[in-house]
Amino acid sequence: MPRLSALLATLLCASLLAVPAVQAAKLYRWTDRSGISHYGDRPPGAAPPSEVQVIPFRTEPGAIARLRVQQDGDRYLAWADNSLSGPIEVRLDFTHSNNIAGSPSLPAYATVAARGSAVVAVLSAQDPTRGGDFELSLRSTPGDPAARAQNVDYLLPLQQQQFRIDQGYGGHFSHTEPEHRYAVDFAADIGTPVLAARDGSVMQVESDFDKAGLNLEKFGDRANFVRILHDDGSMALYAHLKADGGVLVRTGQRVRAGQQIGLSGNTGFSTGPHLHFAVQINRGMKLESIPFRMSGPQGPLRLSGGTR
Template sequence: MHSPTPARPITTILAGLLAGGALVSGVLVGGLLVTGTADAGRLYRWTDANGVSHYGDRRPDTPASPVTEIPVHAEPDAMARLRVERDAGYYQAWADNALAGPIEVMLHFSNRDNIEGMPALPARATVPARGSALVSVLGPVQPGRGGSFELRMDSLPGDPNARPRDAEYLMPLQQAEPDIQQGYAGRFSHNDPQNRHAVDFAAPIGTPVLAAREGVVMQVESDFDRAGLSMEKYGGRANFIRILHDDGTMALYAHLREGGAHVRVGQRVRAGQVIGLSGNTGFTTGPHLHFVVQVNRGMRLESIPFRMRGPQGALRFDITR
């Protein structure tokens, strides 16, 4: 049991130059890390009648031999993109949101010489689902003199103005009885703000995962196939589904099996709908489903307590083993 880290702030870096008072094109020198949306790719291999092996991204219509399907593991896409555009001697710094739900971004100067932001950096912005927001306009402090800058943008899912409402959640697994391995404030891994009110349900790989509450699929990661206790290798990766609720809270369903997401980004799901299959991916000791309800509290994610109903009635999560 353990929790993934698809909730920490993700950073992108951009650098540019000032030359003679005119802003010159910026160059992207750093990329966003984990927590975006990735699509699993497939490669097919087969042998023709002459014994020659072929590879392609589509299954052949009439193969002369059995076709082998080879998974291709792609890195997740970015949660957000920092875009800088020239405008009459200034730079407009935009944040583009790739998710089907709001995000918050914070723009910083990593380094700067003779440049300032309007508003001054660090500056925050909330970016709507799959939308864009102007975070700051950059210009020279002393016109006519050269300079340089480097920007860093942190991004986090959720709207910091979300107001959670009381709601009853359904048990997120298709099981007759829940097997709770770790509850609220679990000593093993539920001891940080974003996981303090998380629950780990033991479940055999392939157990149907159900939407605990109605909402919109905000993020999906379904292309990871490894697990272990190396934080360096697995701490930032796990297959998961993040669902946005109407009050701005977000439910995270993590450690799904490879290819175990049965929903797409932007899809609206109903409570009790099968959304995927449980697994054992990422930083984990064994097969289970990590479930947590989170809210953005201003560039930090915090888990919040929730009420949940199981097949036999209300569930309790005050387990700290």
């Protein structure tokens, strides 16, 4: 039997506005009677021959996918566990490989159902007569890459008669990247009711962030938000919600168009109170915003132009 070892890598989150503060975690290492090294995120159930070594490392508590490596005879199964109430796509890579190959070959991709798990690859020795080791990384993106968005008329996502668009499609301040290009920033006082613009299911929420500023490194991927999954696989993002009590729905909850889901605020990378709204799809491990139609109290909205 080959001498294999697996290191559970710190997971990387590739989603917009989905990376909470880093916290400490523990990795456990021990050696069995055959001299094989094992790594896991919890100590072994039975006492191993060698002392269990505790290795502290840092991880993202809100990462949307968790890498789990399970020994299966003389091979290892690399699982991805989805923490979201909606589908995700994952990519598994070697960061280091010595005499170890994956089936399918890495990088390997998988779509994982809501709150589900999937084996992304099976890892085994290329030459069974000698030892080997490996390290892995897992990236994840919300959404099913096979989704096809329908042409739908969205409702105004704010409960207010008078509204102003501070930044529309292609805004030069922060709407230049594909995941933001077709986003719209609505001016809104803190505490303005935020409404679902379309029927769907709450896929992901962040409600624990309480800071705002123009430091892109500190705040660029952080804000309180609600992500709603639509029946066609597209996703609506409602971001910069109020710091305290700004999220009024829970993951897995079904919502109807016009239902209140939160309160507007000023969290994350922001010049002032507003609601950031975008419709996104996963186009192969990459979130992209897409154009959409929206109607307000006075009829169809013009969504292009404007800058904060």
